[in-house]
Amino acid sequence: MxxxxxxxxxxxxxxxxxxxxxxxxxxxxxxxxxxxxxxxxxxxxxxxxxxxxxxxxxxxxxxxxxxxxxxxxxxxxxxxxxxxxxxxxxxxxxxxxxxxxxxxxxxxxxxxxxxxxxxxxxxxxxxxxxxxxxxxxxxxxxxxxxxxxxxxxxxxxxxxxxxxxxxxxxxxxxxxxxxxxxxxxxxxxxxxxxxxxxxxxxxxxxxxxxxxxxxxxxRLMTDRPNRFVLRTADDRLLASTLLGDPSVRGARLRPEGGIEVEASDFGRFSEALPRLAREHGVRLHEVTPTDESLESVFSYLVSS
The missing domain is CATH 3.40.50.300 (P-loop containing nucleotide triphosphate hydrolases)
Known part of the structure; x- marks a missing residue:
């Protein structure tokens, strides 16, 4: 070694x-x-x-x-x-x-x-x-x-x-x-x-x-939002709920279905998402990070 x-x-x-x-x-x-x-x-x-x-x-x-x-x-x-x-x-x-x-x-x-x-x-x-x-x-x-x-x-x-x-x-x-x-x-x-x-x-x-x-x-890049795509049983209800949480900068419904979410605090968002979904009776089908590829990391670092 x-x-x-x-x-x-x-x-x-x-x-x-x-x-x-x-x-x-x-x-x-x-x-x-x-x-x-x-x-x-x-x-x-x-x-x-x-x-x-x-x-x-x-x-x-x-x-x-x-x-x-x-x-x-x-x-x-x-x-x-x-x-x-x-x-x-x-x-x-x-x-x-x-x-x-x-x-x-x-x-x-x-x-x-x-x-x-x-x-x-x-x-x-x-x-x-x-x-x-x-x-x-x-x-x-x-x-x-x-x-x-x-x-x-x-x-x-x-x-x-x-x-x-x-x-x-x-x-x-x-x-x-x-x-x-x-x-x-x-x-x-x-x-x-x-x-x-x-x-x-x-x-x-x-x-x-x-x-x-x-x-x-x-995930350490806290000054740039983490982006996710959510697929749920009730996109509209969960999107409006997430917008009220301090860890979320923005949420919008996608024309093809699902929600695009920008989270400013990864740790808090990862805790808040399942809790809010459970409290409002919304089943989460999929949670996909859209910018964890190296391309996202690289672009951020080069532009910093």
């Missing part, structure tokens, strides 16, 4: 601040690093993989510093966003070369296992120059997994993948997280993170904007 700890880390390039006083801990399981392009995600992954020194602060893996520590590369598998491939090699040759760099006794067998894991066996003897973007992503993944690392860092790994490849990689990341590995992947695509990682670290403009379960993050 490995843990990456980032403590008060900043990184700047001359007068450009890429990461600004970020602190976070990445533990076992799958964590999504979410943010728009240019938010500092790639810089953070470079810091976590030991390829970049922090300007201030510390980055450690299980208590050991990552910068200028060659031993940590035995524990980390990295899938960078930028292309770092040799087009004249076959896919298998590339993965075997990485296995040999790690001084694995059975480099060929280790490469075969990693290539099979990412479903690239049929294409392994083709040169990388002939690979599509999605195939290049998968062979990079194989090279990162060849030494069976406990920590896996992936920078925008789904770029260029077709739907089948994306589903396979999502399943693979979930499996590795369930095995106890520490898996972190970055993305600016909200749906990708939401489907794979419940634990989310959000970075916006180089700053750490939020951390935790994305539903919990959303």
């Amino acid at each position: 490995s843990e990456i700890r980032i403590e008060h880390v900043s990184r700047w390039y001359r007068n450009v601040v890429a990461v600004n006083d970020v602190s976070m801990t990445i533990g076992p399981g799958v964590t999504g690093l979410l943010g728009p392009n240019g938010a500092g995600k790639s810089t953070l992954i470079a810091l976590m993989s030991g390829f970049l020194a922090p300007s201030t602060g510390t980055v450690t893996l299980d208590g050991a510093p990552l910068w200028r520590n060659e031993q940590i590369y035995r524990s980390i598998g990295l899938v960078p966003e930028r292309e770092a491939l040799f087009d004249y090699l076959t896919g298998r040759q590339f993965v075997v070369a990485n296995a040999e760099l790690h001084k694995l006794a059975a480099a060929g067998a280790a490469a075969d296992r990693a290539i099979a894991l990412v479903e690239m066996t049929e294409a392994q003897d083709r040169t990388i120059a002939t690979y599509s973007k999605g195939m290049r992503q998968r062979i990079k993944m194989a090279s990162a997994l060849v030494h069976d690392p406990p920590v896996l860092l992936l920078d925008e790994p789904f770029n260029g993948m077709d739907p089948r490849q994306r589903i396979h990689l999502m399943d693979l990341l979930r499996t590795m997280g369930a095995e106890g590995r520490t898996v972190l992947f970055s993305s600016h695509i909200l749906e990708e993170v939401e489907q794979v990682a419940r634990q989310v670290e959000v970075v916006v403009a180089g700053r750490h904007a939020a951390s935790g379960d994305f539903g919990a993050i959303r």
Whole structure:
């Protein structure tokens, strides 16, 4: 069980601040690093993989510093966003070369296992120059997994993948997280993170904007109403009743049926709704939050 700890880390390039006083801990399981392009995600992954020194602060893996520590590369598998491939090699040759760099006794067998894991066996003897973007992503993944690392860092790994490849990689990341590995992947695509990682670290403009379960993050945003759709046995009666409660900012009947509710106090609303429904004899058929998706969280944080 490995843990990456980032403590008060900043990184700047001359007068450009890429990461600004970020602190976070990445533990076992799958964590999504979410943010728009240019938010500092790639810089953070470079810091976590030991390829970049922090300007201030510390980055450690299980208590050991990552910068200028060659031993940590035995524990980390990295899938960078930028292309770092040799087009004249076959896919298998590339993965075997990485296995040999790690001084694995059975480099060929280790490469075969990693290539099979990412479903690239049929294409392994083709040169990388002939690979599509999605195939290049998968062979990079194989090279990162060849030494069976406990920590896996992936920078925008789904770029260029077709739907089948994306589903396979999502399943693979979930499996590795369930095995106890520490898996972190970055993305600016909200749906990708939401489907794979419940634990989310959000970075916006180089700053750490939020951390935790994305539903919990959303509920902490008390200055923005929580929105719900209710389906009940008597929409009109419950809507008028809810409008009298201090936790409700607004309620309106939907043309297609149901009630749209804006709640300013999630805790109070979650207590008041069943109580008021019971007191007025209105059966609740469905209560659905409409803005607990990562898209809602992300939009709020970017606009803050």
